Amino acid sequence: MSVYFFTGIFFTLGFNAFLSQVADDFVTGVLSIVGGVISSIVVAWCKNRWERKRSGR
Numbered sequence: 001m002s003v004y005f006f007t008g009i010f011f012t013l014g015f016n017a018f019l020s021q022v023a024d025d026f027v028t029g030v031l032s033i034v035g036g037v038i039s040s041i042v043v044a045w046c047k048n049r050w051e052r053k054r055s056g057r
Contacts, residue, residue, distance in 0.1 A: 005044040012036030 016033045 002044075005040055008040030008043060009037060012040060 013033065013036070016029060016036055
């Protein structure tokens with residue numbers, strides 16, 4: 001779970017840093033980063049849950 005979480009966070013932070021420079025809007029950049037972090041958490045949680053169901057736990 002942690003590999004997917006950290007990969008998602010670093011990708012999101014890099015992408016959002018680029019978008020923040022293009023947009024030059026602090027609020028938009030912050031909301032985008034927060035949204036990316038939340039989506040990374042949700043994806044990691046869903047993947048963990050799916051793997052648990054497949055392993056029969």
